[in-house]
Amino acid sequence: MKLNRKLRMGMVGGGRGAFIGAVHRMAARLDGEIDLVAGCFSADPEKSKASGADLFLDPARVYGTYQEMAQKEAALPPDQRIDFVSIVTRNNTHAAVAKTFMEAGFHVVCDKPLCFSLKEGLKLREVVRRTGKVFALTHNYTGYPMVKEAREWVRSGKLGKLTKIVVEYPQGYAITALEAGTISKIANWRMDPNISGVSNCMGDIGTHAHNLARYITGLEVEEICAELSTFIPGRLLDDDGNCLVRWSQGVKGILYASQISSGEENNLNIRVFGTKGSLQWFQENPNELIFKKADAPQEVHRRGNGYHTDQAKGAIRTPFAHPEGFIEAFANVYRSAAVAIADAIEGRKAPKGGYDFPTVDDGLAGMAFVETTVKSGKAGAKWMKFPKY
Numbered sequence: 001m002k003l004n005r006k007l008r009m010g011m012v013g014g015g016r017g018a019f020i021g022a023v024h025r026m027a028a029r030l031d032g033e034i035d036l037v038a039g040c041f042s043a044d045p046e047k048s049k050a051s052g053a054d055l056f057l058d059p060a061r062v063y064g065t066y067q068e069m070a071q072k073e074a075a076l077p078p079d080q081r082i083d084f085v086s087i088v089t090r091n092n093t094h095a096a097v098a099k100t101f102m103e104a105g106f107h108v109v110c111d112k113p114l115c116f117s118l119k120e121g122l123k124l125r126e127v128v129r130r131t132g133k134v135f136a137l138t139h140n141y142t143g144y145p146m147v148k149e150a151r152e153w154v155r156s157g158k159l160g161k162l163t164k165i166v167v168e169y170p171q172g173y174a175i176t177a178l179e180a181g182t183i184s185k186i187a188n189w190r191m192d193p194n195i196s197g198v199s200n201c202m203g204d205i206g207t208h209a210h211n212l213a214r215y216i217t218g219l220e221v222e223e224i225c226a227e228l229s230t231f232i233p234g235r236l237l238d239d240d241g242n243c244l245v246r247w248s249q250g251v252k253g254i255l256y257a258s259q260i261s262s263g264e265e266n267n268l269n270i271r272v273f274g275t276k277g278s279l280q281w282f283q284e285n286p287n288e289l290i291f292k293k294a295d296a297p298q299e300v301h302r303r304g305n306g307y308h309t310d311q312a313k314g315a316i317r318t319p320f321a322h323p324e325g326f327i328e329a330f331a332n333v334y335r336s337a338a339v340a341i342a343d344a345i346e347g348r349k350a351p352k353g354g355y356d357f358p359t360v361d362d363g364l365a366g367m368a369f370v371e372t373t374v375k376s377g378k379a380g381a382k383w384m385k386f387p388k389y
Contacts, residue, residue, distance in 0.1 A: 003342040008037045010073060010082035010106075012066045012097050013089035015041030015051035020111060021088045024138070025055075027330035028086065030317075033338055037061060038082050040069045066097050070104040084109060084134070084341055091203070092116045092195045095124045098135070102127050107134040107341045109334065113207050113370070114363025116197045121360070121367045122389065128360045134344055136337035137358040139211040139366075141268060143332030144325075145303050146289040148356075149312035150216045150272070150279050153291070156309075159274030162217060165245070165253035167270040169209040170261035174239050177232045191235050198374045200237035202228065205268070206257035206373065207366040211358065212270055213255070214365060216279075219247040221369060221386045228377035231260045243373060246383075286325050311356075333357050364389045 009028055014021015021041070028034045038061035041051035045064030052062030063069035073081045084107035087097050095115040098108045114121045114137060128135045141147060153159060190196045190204055197203050214220065223246040228238040239260050245253040258264075268283035280290040287303040301307070304320030315332045318324045336357040343350060368387050376384040 002339075002348075003033075003345065006032075007034045007083045007338055007341060008081070009034050010069060010085040011036060011039040011041065012069070012085060012087050012101075013041065013093075014039075014086075015047050016054065018088065023327065023330060024086050024088050024109075024111070024334075026327050027140075028334045030327065030331040031335050031338075034334065038063070038069065038073060040064065040066045067100060070100045070106070073106070074104040082106060083345065084337075087111060090189055090195050091197055095120045098124060099127050102131040102133045102135070105131075105133075107337075107344065109136045109138060109337050110363075111138050112211075112358075112363065113197070113203055113366050114360065115367065118364065118367040118371050118387070118389065121364045125360045125364060132344075134337060134340045135360045136333060136340070137360065137363045138330065138333050139208065139215075139358040139362065140326070140330040140333055141208055141212050141283060142215045142356075142358060143315065143329035144281075144283075144286050145308070145312045145315040145332075146281055146286060146301070147212070147216060148315050149289055149301065149308055150270075150281055151218075152309040152311050153279055154217055154272065154274075158277065158291070159272060159279060160276030162219070162249065162251045162272060162274045164273040165213050165217060165219075165247060165251060165270070166273075167209045167213045167253070167255050169205040169257040169268045170264040171205065171259045171266060172262045172264040174232060174259035175262050177235075191237050191239075193236055196237060197370070198237075199228070199370050200235075201239050201257050201259050202226075202241050202373050203237075203370045205259070206241055206243075206255065207370060208268060209255050209257055209270075210369045211362060211366055212268065213247075213253070213272075214362070215358075216270065217247070217251070217272060219249060219251055220365070221372075222246045222248055223383050223385050224369075224372050224376050225381055225383045226373040226376040227381040228374065238374075238377070241373065241377070243376075286329070287323050 040063040042048040085101045087110040190200045225244040228241045240258040243255040245255050271280045277293040289301045291299040317328050336355050340355045368389050372384050
């Protein structure tokens with residue numbers, strides 16, 4: 001990280017009962033370079049205070065509102081105030097919280113999706129550019145070593161000219177909502193268009209599939225033909241979606257995301273096909289990357305070995321045969337963001353190749369994907385051109 005101290009992190013959201021806040025805290029701490037020192041952990045001031053006590057924070061640094069937190073942290077001496085804030089709130093608050101902290105002088109790490117809408121995201125990008133602050137988006141699947149290896153295979157030409165991308169993200173948890181009384185709080189808010197935005201399934205997990213394909217291949221969506229469905233009675237937003245995708249450079253593709261695929265847990269996977277070979281990666285078995293050719297046995301490359309590219313090696317945390325996964329992938333995003341934040345604090349220029357974490361532009365691509373998919377679905381699965389952003 002090249003800083004003679006730990007970075008000081010604040011957090012907005014992620015209080016008692018929140019799943020993703022704990023994940024972010026574990027990931028941020030993993031390398032021993034970041035300390036959580038302040039937070040506003042809930043819109044309920046009392047819950048925020050109780051959550052801060054759970055984390056053994058100084059009560060004076062646990063705030064009732066994020067506005068108060070930004071103002072009071074900015075007023076502290078430079079050697080005490082937070083360096084950046086981690087935002088783990090619901091979709092409809094991401095932009096407002098990020099804007100408040102960037103304008104108060106703080107860097108931001110934000111959970112995905114970027115915000116509530118593409119229009120809101122464009123305004124947020126203006127804030128990022130105007131303030132010059134680091135903004136990292138936690139599309140955490142980009143942090144897996146074998147995903148980075150897959151990207152290097154594409155970049156090096158190992159697959160030849162790309163022809164087809166098949167990316168899937170099936171889950172099955174939502175099907176239990178058909179049974180009375182089993183629907184969870186997270187499912188409730190994600191199905192509320194006033195909180196989640198125009199989509200549930202595509203906005204929640206479809207964006208991960210889209211981001212994974214973009215990250216590995218470097219291609220952009222040009223057109224989408226989508227059919228979105230709502231299988232659970234009474235829901236206002238989609239819980240399943242199927243897309244035909246026309247990528248740049250003439251590449252064709254299929255993207256499928258679902259929360260009602262019975263028996264599936266978290267089966268994000270991708271297959272990328274080219275004229276020389278293809279790759280295959282499954283998030284539920286993240287330590288393996290498969291390479292296939294038409295005239296040879298398939299190869300299984302396992303994380304932790306010396307034959308990987310430098311980009312993959314830099315993300316590996318445990319020796320071969322010792323599995324690593326979800327938390328470590330999140331931590332790799334935090335580690336990359338921490339390098340950028342440390343460089344900004346010390347006034348160092350960004351490296352020539354930039355930093356390896358999702359940015360506000362990646363978030364905008366995700367918002368464009370969601371809105372184009374929904375637009376296509378409402379039009380009866382018609383082809384829609386991807387908007388410029």
